[in-house]
Amino acid sequence: METLVALRGLTVDFDVGHRVIRALHGVDITVGKGEAVGLVGESGSGKSVTWLAALGLLGPRARVRGSVTLAGQELLGAPARALEAVRGRRIAMIFQDPASALNPVHRIGRQIGEALGLHRGLDGGAARAEARRLLDRVGIADAARRLTDYPHQLSGGMNQRVMIAMALAGEPDMLVADEPTTALDATIQAQILDLLRELRRDGGMSMVLISHDLGVVAENSDRICVMYAGRIVEEAPTAELFAAPRHPYTSGLLAALPDLDGPRRRLVAIPGTVPEPAHLPPGCAFAPRCPVVLPVCATAVPPLESAGPGHRAACVRVRRAVAA
Amino acid sequence: MLRYLSTRLVRALLTICFVVTFAFVILRLSGDPALLILSPDAPPEAIEAFRKSWGLDRPVWEQYVRYFGAIAEGNLGRSMRDGRPALDLVLERVPATLALTIPALILKLVIGIPAGIYAALHRNKLADRMTMLFSVAGFTVPSFVLGLVLVLIFSVNLGWLPSGGQDSWIHGILPVITLGTAGAAVLARFTRSAMLEVLGQPYIRTASAKGLAWHRVVVDHALPNAAIPTVTIVGFMVGSLVAGAVVVESVFSWPGVGRLLVVAVANRDLAVVQTILLFVAATMVCANLTVDMLYGWIDPRLRTRRVAGAG
Amino acid sequence: MNAPAAPLLQARDLSRSFRVRRSGGMFGHAAVLHAVDGVSFDLTPGRTLGLVGESGCGKTTTARLVLGILTPTGGEVRFEGAPVPAPGTRAWRQLRRRMQMVFQDPLGALDRRIPVGQQVMEPLAIHGAGARGDRRGRALELLDAVGLGASFFARYPHELSGGQRQRIVLARALILDPTLLVCDEPISALDVSIQAQVINLLLDLQAKFGLAYLFISHDLKVVRQISHEVAVMYLGKIVEQGDPDRLLTDPAHPYTQALVSAIPVAAAARRRPRLILKGDPPNPVDRPAGCAFHPRCPAAVDRCRVDTPVLKPLPDGRLAACHVAHGEAGSARLVA
Numbered sequence: 001m002e003t004l005v006a007l008r009g010l011t012v013d014f015d016v017g018h019r020v021i022r023a024l025h026g027v028d029i030t031v032g033k034g035e036a037v038g039l040v041g042e043s044g045s046g047k048s049v050t051w052l053a054a055l056g057l058l059g060p061r062a063r064v065r066g067s068v069t070l071a072g073q074e075l076l077g078a079p080a081r082a083l084e085a086v087r088g089r090r091i092a093m094i095f096q097d098p099a100s101a102l103n104p105v106h107r108i109g110r111q112i113g114e115a116l117g118l119h120r121g122l123d124g125g126a127a128r129a130e131a132r133r134l135l136d137r138v139g140i141a142d143a144a145r146r147l148t149d150y151p152h153q154l155s156g157g158m159n160q161r162v163m164i165a166m167a168l169a170g171e172p173d174m175l176v177a178d179e180p181t182t183a184l185d186a187t188i189q190a191q192i193l194d195l196l197r198e199l200r201r202d203g204g205m206s207m208v209l210i211s212h213d214l215g216v217v218a219e220n221s222d223r224i225c226v227m228y229a230g231r232i233v234e235e236a237p238t239a240e241l242f243a244a245p246r247h248p249y250t251s252g253l254l255a256a257l258p259d260l261d262g263p264r265r266r267l268v269a270i271p272g273t274v275p276e277p278a279h280l281p282p283g284c285a286f287a288p289r290c291p292v293v294l295p296v297c298a299t300a301v302p303p304l305e306s307a308g309p310g311h312r313a314a315c316v317r318v319r320r321a322v323a324a
Numbered sequence: 325m326l327r328y329l330s331t332r333l334v335r336a337l338l339t340i341c342f343v344v345t346f347a348f349v350i351l352r353l354s355g356d357p358a359l360l361i362l363s364p365d366a367p368p369e370a371i372e373a374f375r376k377s378w379g380l381d382r383p384v385w386e387q388y389v390r391y392f393g394a395i396a397e398g399n400l401g402r403s404m405r406d407g408r409p410a411l412d413l414v415l416e417r418v419p420a421t422l423a424l425t426i427p428a429l430i431l432k433l434v435i436g437i438p439a440g441i442y443a444a445l446h447r448n449k450l451a452d453r454m455t456m457l458f459s460v461a462g463f464t465v466p467s468f469v470l471g472l473v474l475v476l477i478f479s480v481n482l483g484w485l486p487s488g489g490q491d492s493w494i495h496g497i498l499p500v501i502t503l504g505t506a507g508a509a510v511l512a513r514f515t516r517s518a519m520l521e522v523l524g525q526p527y528i529r530t531a532s533a534k535g536l537a538w539h540r541v542v543v544d545h546a547l548p549n550a551a552i553p554t555v556t557i558v559g560f561m562v563g564s565l566v567a568g569a570v571v572v573e574s575v576f577s578w579p580g581v582g583r584l585l586v587v588a589v590a591n592r593d594l595a596v597v598q599t600i601l602l603f604v605a606a607t608m609v610c611a612n613l614t615v616d617m618l619y620g621w622i623d624p625r626l627r628t629r630r631v632a633g634a635g
Numbered sequence: 636m637n638a639p640a641a642p643l644l645q646a647r648d649l650s651r652s653f654r655v656r657r658s659g660g661m662f663g664h665a666a667v668l669h670a671v672d673g674v675s676f677d678l679t680p681g682r683t684l685g686l687v688g689e690s691g692c693g694k695t696t697t698a699r700l701v702l703g704i705l706t707p708t709g710g711e712v713r714f715e716g717a718p719v720p721a722p723g724t725r726a727w728r729q730l731r732r733r734m735q736m737v738f739q740d741p742l743g744a745l746d747r748r749i750p751v752g753q754q755v756m757e758p759l760a761i762h763g764a765g766a767r768g769d770r771r772g773r774a775l776e777l778l779d780a781v782g783l784g785a786s787f788f789a790r791y792p793h794e795l796s797g798g799q800r801q802r803i804v805l806a807r808a809l810i811l812d813p814t815l816l817v818c819d820e821p822i823s824a825l826d827v828s829i830q831a832q833v834i835n836l837l838l839d840l841q842a843k844f845g846l847a848y849l850f851i852s853h854d855l856k857v858v859r860q861i862s863h864e865v866a867v868m869y870l871g872k873i874v875e876q877g878d879p880d881r882l883l884t885d886p887a888h889p890y891t892q893a894l895v896s897a898i899p900v901a902a903a904a905r906r907r908p909r910l911i912l913k914g915d916p917p918n919p920v921d922r923p924a925g926c927a928f929h930p931r932c933p934a935a936v937d938r939c940r941v942d943t944p945v946l947k948p949l950p951d952g953r954l955a956a957c958h959v960a961h962g963e964a965g966s967a968r969l970v971a
Contacts, residue, residue, distance in 0.1 A: 042826040057532055080538065088535030095526055103527040104625060105548045114544070115534050141914075150624040155915040163530070170535065185689035186853060187912045190897035194911050212827055215899030242901050256831035258860035260898060261884050266838075267860065269831035273796040289828075 001032035004174060004206050005054075005091070010066035012046070012053045021278045023049050025230045026066065028304070031174065036200060036207040038217030038238070040253075041227035042274050047210045050227075051176045055091060056083045071173075089119045092167035096179040098159035102151040108135075108162050109147030115169035134165040139195060157188035164195065174206040175199075181216065193220055214253060218242060223310070226250050229275055229285035232304060236311040246313035249286045284315070292317065332616045336609040343605035344395065347598050348388055391598075400602070401595030403588075410595040414581060414603055418566065420490060421573070421580030424499050425565045431504030432511050432561060437554070439508070440515025445542065447520060455512060462509025471502040471575040488577035499576045503569060507561055514557045518550040525549070548622065555618050563611030567604040642677040643715060643847050644701065644815060649674045650709030651696055655920060666920045670696040672871035673710070675946075680814060681841065683848040685862030685879065687855055687894070691919055693871040694851045698817045701849060702734055703727055714815070732762055735808035739820040741800035745792040751803045752778070752788030758811050777806040780843065782836060798829035802836065809844065817849045822857065834860055855898055859883055867891050870919055870927040873946055877953030887949055887960040889934045926957070936964045 012024035024046045031037050041047040052058050054068045054075065068075040070090055075083060087093075095101040103111060112131040116122040122130055128147065135143035138161040151159055160180060167175055177196060181189035197220060200207055211217050217224055217238075224241050226234040226249065234247040245251045255268035272289040275281060281288050287297040296316055304312045305319055375381045379390060394401065400411045443455040478498060479487035486495050522528065523546055531545040532538070561568075570582035577583075581600060588596035620626045651671045671693040678684045686694045699705040701712055703719040712719045714734065720726040738744050745754055755774040759765050765773060775785050781802040792800055801821060808816060818837070822830045834857060840846060852858050858865055859879040866876040867890065875888040886892040889910075896910040912931045917923060923930050929939040938958050946956040958964045 042828060052529075055533065057529055084535050084537055086535070087533055093530075093533040095530065097526060101526040101530045103531070103545050103549070105552075105623060106545075107624075114536070118535050152625050157915055166530075166534065185916075186855075186897045187689065187893050188915065189899075190893075190909065190911055193899070194909070213899060214827070214901045218901040219899050253827060254901065256828055257901065258831075258834070258856040260856055260859070260895075260900060261880070264860065264880075267831040267835055269835055270828040271832070273798060273829065274826055 001035060003030055004033045004035075004071060005029075005031045006067075006069045007050065007054055008067040008069075010050065010053060010064070010068065012049055012058065013063040013065075015061045015063065019278075020063075023062075023230055023277050024053065025301075027227075027230075027232055029225060029232070031206050031208060033173070034200075034204045034206055035223065036209065036221045038221030038224040039208060039210045039227060040212065040214055040217045040224060042212055044229070044274055044277060045227040046230040047227045048178050051093070051178065051208060051210065055087055055093065055176075057087075057093075088115055088167075088170040088172065090170075090172055091174045091176060092170055092172040093176045093178065094160070094163045094167050094180050097183045098163050099151060099156055099183075101163060102159055104151055106150075107147065108149050108151065108154070112147075112162070112166050112169055115166050119170035131165070131169075134168055135162070137168065138162075138165045139191075140165075155188075156184050157191060160184065160188075160192050161195065164192075164199070168199070172205065174208065176208045176210070178210045179212070180209075182212070189216075196220065214257060226253075229280055230277060231285065231301075231314065233286065233315070234313040235304065236308075236313075240308070240311055244308075244311075246307045246311065246318050247286075247315050248290045248292050248317075250313075252289075252291070329617065329620075332613060336613055339609050340602070340605050343601055344392070344598070345388075347601040348391060352384060352387075395602070400599045403596050404593050405591055405596075410599040413596055414584065414599050417579065417581045417584045420578060421566060421569055421582060424496060424503060424569050424572065424578060424580065427496070427500045428503035428507065428569075429561055429565065431500060432507035433558070435504070436508035436511025437515050439512040441519055441542075441547070441550075443512065443516045444519030444523065452516075456516070459509040459512045463506045463513075465506075466571075467502050467506055468571050468575050470505060471498070471572055474498050474502060475575075488575075490578055495576075495578075499569070499572050499578055502575070503572050511554075511557060511561070515550065515554050518553045519546060521553075522546045522549045552619065552623050555615055555622065559611050559615030559618070562614070563608040565611075566607045567600075641679070641716070642713075643680045644678040644849070645713040646674055646676050646697075646701065646710070647713070648710035649697065649700055649707050649712060651693075651700055651705055652708050668920045669871050669922060670919060671700060671707075674868075674871075674873055675710075676866055676873070676876070678815070678847050678849060680847050681845045682863040683841065683850050683861055685858035685865040686849065686851045686868060687853065687858050687865060688868035689853060689916060691870075691916060692868040693919075694868050695819055697868070698736070698819055698849060698851055702736055702817055703730070728762075732758075732764075732811040733813050734815040734817065735811070735813040737801075737804055737808055737816060737818045737821045739824050741797065741804045741824070742792060744804050745800060747792050750789045750791060751795065751800075752790075755788075755803060755807045755810055758807060762811060764811060773810060774806070777810050778803075780809070780840065781806045782832075796829070797825050798832055801825065801833055805836070805840065809840065809846075812844070813846070815847045815849065817851070819851045820853070821850075823852070823854070830857070837861060855883060855894060867894065870916065870922055872927065872956065873954070874928065874957065875953070875955045876946070877951075881951065881953055887953065887955040888928075888957045889932045889959065890928050934959045934964075938964055 007027055007029045010024055010027040011022065013020045013022050027046070027050055029037065029050070039047045039050070049058065053062065053064045056075070058064065064076060066076065070086060075086060109128060109131050112134060113123070113127040116127045116130055131147055132143045135146055140146055140158060140161050146154070151162070154162065180196070181192050184192060193216065196207065199205065209217055209220050221238050223235070223237050225232045226247065228249050234241065234245065234250045241250065242254065245254060252268070252270040256270055258267060270289050275285055281298070283298040283300055284290070284302055287293050290297065294316060302314045302316045302319070304314045307313045307318045379387055400409070402408060403410050403413055439455050443452040446452045475487045475498060478485045485498055489495050528541060528545055531541045536544070566581055569578070569580055570585060572578070573580045573582035574586055585597065585600045588600065649671055650669070650673055653668045653670055655666055655668045674697055676684060686697060688694050696705065700707050703712070703722050706721065714730060720730060745751065752774055755777060756770045759770045759773065775788065778785060778787055783799060783802050783806070787795070787799070792803070795803065822833045825833060837848065838861065841848065848861070850858065850861055862879050864877065865879045865882050866873045867882070867888065868874065869890050875882060875886065875891045882891060883895055886895050893910045893912045896908065910933065914931055917930065925941045926932070926935070926939040926944050929935040932939065936959065942958070944956045944958050946954050947961070949955050949960065955961065
């Protein structure tokens with residue numbers, strides 16, 4: 001598969017005044033053309049920060065290092081103009097809470113039209129017609145009338161559809177969807193995920209789906225990266241990850257999820273709490289909660305190593321298993 | 325929208341009634357105008373006659389009712405000192421006051437808002453810290469102190485500008501600067517925090533993620549939202565166009581409404597004081613109404629509401 | 636469902652409407668929002684009733700009615716056989732010792748300036764329960780019961796993680812020995828790896844103290860894990876009620892079917908055919924006539940548009956409010 005976007009050794013440091021906190025500790029992710037990659041993790045795992053950093057959207061207090069390439073072009077440290085040409089045009093993003101991600105004082109039509117003018121040089125009647133077509137495309141009934149509505153007049157699900165229409169306005173090569181359904185009700189979540197699947201099928205767009213919900217990424221990704229405390233701890237094709245997880249954190253997450261059917265069993269909870277970025281334990285960040293921890297885990301951070309075809313995990317037990 | 329405006333209109337009228345009543349009560353409590361105007365050693369008959377001619381011999385509630393009735397008819401009474409209609413006395417001073425306060429307002433807007441925006445966009449940088457330092461200095465120094473310092477420097481020491489009077493526009497320079505400084509400082513601080521609040525909102529990130537250049541994110545997405553809270557404070561400044569210059573007019577002997585008020589209070593010239601207060605309240609209330617209408621115009625959420633569901 | 640014990644909590648035809656002002660026209664006009672509309676259920680001691688539905692379905696309003704924080708506009712709530720007294724009265728405050736509530740946001744429920752141990756003891760002081768000297772010991776016992784040691788007593792809320800805070804809230808709710816705990820989305824704000832801890836804790840506490848739970852959640856998987864019985868709500872009414880396993884494997888009501896099929900499943904083998912509903916739930920003020928679900932229902936027939944279905948037993952004992960599920964869709968009654 002041809003590589004579209006590649007992150008290499010991406011680190012992010014936040015300057016919080018009296019000190020600098022590292023939120024991302026060297027992340028490698030590759031997204032192929034037309035591929036859907038799921039990024040799963042808990043709050044503070046760095047899954048959102050990764051893609052905001054890649055697009056230079058973290059603001060002045062973040063220091064980003066490493067490399068981000070889009071079709072071979074380096075984005076990190078690129079001039080503002082070059083980044084602006086990528087955002088929305090090559091890589092579009094949608095966010096968690098659609099109601100607050102849209103500007104409350106501008107009409108829907110204007111907010112979509114802005115992207116159309118920027119990326120496709122459309123304005124006036126042409127922009128309006130295209131904005132209408134996009135709203136139609138994302139399944140908003142009565143699109144013509146909705147163009148003159150304000151975000152507060154629409155439901156959460158409708159606003160997320162507007163966000164998606166806006167993202168489609170630039171005809172991007174890749175869509176980064178950051179917890180796109182977390183703020184929505186179950187039946188609306190199903191609608192939005194269905195829409196995203198349909199768009200991808202029709203347009204061949206690559207997608208990065210960021211979520212805390214393993215079920216959501218499982219159903220919508222070809223490959224999944226599991227993040228914990230600012231690092232990728234496991235990466236595998238979706239079916240493989242669920243069939244044969246190799247990192248104890250991934251297995252732990254799966255065991256902690258209640259089942260939908262079958263006999264009810266007591267959940268196996270992961271003990272302890274997620275470490276704060278400022279107070280990471282030495283060595284493997286998961287070691288204090290790990291049921292199969294070894295003395296060596298506290299001494300060094302295990303690197304991501306191959307655990308099978310397309311499967312990598314950052315756990316010393318993987319290396320031992322391979323060596324054995 | 326109509327409902328929104330009508331409730332505000334009713335509130336405005338109530339505010340005016342409250343101010344009028346307040347003025348009436350305070351002035352009646354604070355001393356006998358007959359004694360002040362005629363001097364305490366005037367013959368008792370003269371004092372009695374004065375009271376009778378102004379209606380001061382009647383019960384307080386009756387004075388109050390008459391007073392309200394007269395206002396409703398547009399009759400604000402006559403000055404107890406020189407017998408001229410109080411409204412005329414006040415109105416002829418208004419242009420002088422506006423000649424100070426309007427340029428001062430423009431100064432506040434032109435300096436305060438851009439300074440606030442600039443500081444917000446350069447948060448925690450040197451430019452921000454310096455702006456905020458000046459801002460704190462600007463609104464902590466009382467205006468009579470600032471006025472006197474300016475007089476000391478530019479009139480007494482340098483001799484560049486006159487220290488008082490109203491003979492030409494040059495006389496207005498120091499009072500306008502004195503008035504404008506504090507307001508600009510307040511406005512800068514307010515605009516900065518409004519901008520910082522808005523810049524932290526998710527829709528700003530959306531606008532950047534869309535590919536908009538930063539200056540367009542600021543102009544098209546941040547400023548219209550930051551304008552919503554800023555309009556409040558600007559409205560307040562517009563509302564104090566008539567009343568906001570009392571101290572400065574006194575410092576610079578500027579014959580405006582503020583000085584008239586000081587003199588009238590000292591003399592217990594009830595009709596004049598009441599007229600000024602009424603006038604001030606009316607401008608305040610009008611400014612507030614305008615702000616409310618502006619809100620509706622800037623913020624679509626106030627125009628078109630959705631019924632929220634129950635949880 | 637056929638629990639032999641006498642019910643601890645009974646809701647009978649519980650209704651609550653709110654007066655709202657809606658947009659449209661020059662001044663807007665008054666309208667009535669039926670947040671909860673004829674809800675009945677029983678809860679026996681030591682058991683859990685899960686209340687499931689999307690935002691605006693009335694599940695939180697139901698919880699507030701049960702606790703007596705809101706007065707019903709129709710129907711009644713009985714606790715241990717007696718009606719729940721009016722809020723604010725002495726009798727109500729006495730009763731509130733027996734029924735406690737746990738919310739979604741534990742940080743909002745705690746006072747940031749007071750050590751958490753003090754906050755766990757606080758209900759004892761408010762209700763004048765227990766000797767002053769014993770209160771601290773009792774608080775330590777409960778901290779232990781929720782899996783936090785005595786070392787947590789002197790800590791402040793901001794020093795704890797989300798899961799630990801929710802444990803504190805639970806300890807505080809349990810210190811007065813309640814028999815009923817109403818939990819409103821108690822784990823939704825927690826991290827995935829922490830949710831299982833709190834679910835297990837809730838199950839352990841139920842076994843240890845014989846608590847009954849009214850468990851409100853939007854997550855059917857969690858509800859199945861914790862409940863003995865589940866009620867699904869849509870626009871203020873219960874549309875299906877019964878055994879959680881039956882309800883999840885073979886949902887009878889089309890809305891339950893949609894909810895179940897909307898659950899994203901990690902294991903590909905367990906995936907079901909997807910049933911995507913059209914549109915958003917309607918505004919509760921604009922409750923559609925007939926079955927409120929009919930505009931979004933893939934199975935709706937003419938009768939559903941005019942005739943409101945009644946919640947009644949299916950052959951397997953489960954309750955459903957649906958003409959189609961009861962096989963009564965054909966007998967269309969056209970009412971003028």
